[in-house]
Amino acid sequence: MTLWQLIQVGGVTMYVLLFCSVLSLAVIFERFFYFKKRSTIKRVEFMTRIKKELEKGNLNRTLEICDIVNTPFSAVVYSGLKLHGHSDIVIANTMEREIAIETTKLERYTSIIGTIGSTAVYIGLFGTVLGIIRAFRDIATVGTGGISVVINGISEALVCTAAGLSVAVPAVIAYNYFIKKIDIFVTDMELCVSEVMDLITAKNS
Numbered sequence: 001m002t003l004w005q006l007i008q009v010g011g012v013t014m015y016v017l018l019f020c021s022v023l024s025l026a027v028i029f030e031r032f033f034y035f036k037k038r039s040t041i042k043r044v045e046f047m048t049r050i051k052k053e054l055e056k057g058n059l060n061r062t063l064e065i066c067d068i069v070n071t072p073f074s075a076v077v078y079s080g081l082k083l084h085g086h087s088d089i090v091i092a093n094t095m096e097r098e099i100a101i102e103t104t105k106l107e108r109y110t111s112i113i114g115t116i117g118s119t120a121v122y123i124g125l126f127g128t129v130l131g132i133i134r135a136f137r138d139i140a141t142v143g144t145g146g147i148s149v150v151i152n153g154i155s156e157a158l159v160c161t162a163a164g165l166s167v168a169v170p171a172v173i174a175y176n177y178f179i180k181k182i183d184i185f186v187t188d189m190e191l192c193v194s195e196v197m198d199l200i201t202a203k204n205s
Helices: 003-010 012-037 043-055 059-068 072-081 088-107 110-142 146-204
Strands: none
Touching: 012 110, 012 146, 043 059, 043 072, 043 146, 059 072, 072 088, 072 146, 088 146, 110 146
């Protein structure tokens, strides 16, 4: 059977799953390239450059580096360094707020693929149940056909379950991958806050 025939056999449920599949793939590709774009440099390498510039007293240069490097932790460091001269509490609170902002950006759209991953299977099962009901109804209406008609109807109904699984599995894998990446980003941001506060404290002492 061709893809179009499978969609026709599955009925409305297949159109819902097709929409979920397109939406899920769009989000997966968008988030993948977004994370890749924001992973241009490692935290250790970035903080080494920041420390060297601060030791030389080049605060403006550190701000330039933060502005050039497009990563969540560079935005956090920038928010703290631009308040150099303020109290430690003000700087720490500003960086914590920046972490919350960057985390929100990282989590954008991920709930969509999480929802699709957890519901696509059930949507497919719903379509299968409807298909089986339709098969038995047709048999009851016609009154003939025997087991061959039942098997044919059930096999067609199971197309929805297969489609639901094919949509759910990639979505779940991608969702877990993105959640792990976000956790790594958050850890890097928190470590940067700690390192920046140590640098500021050492510079002021």
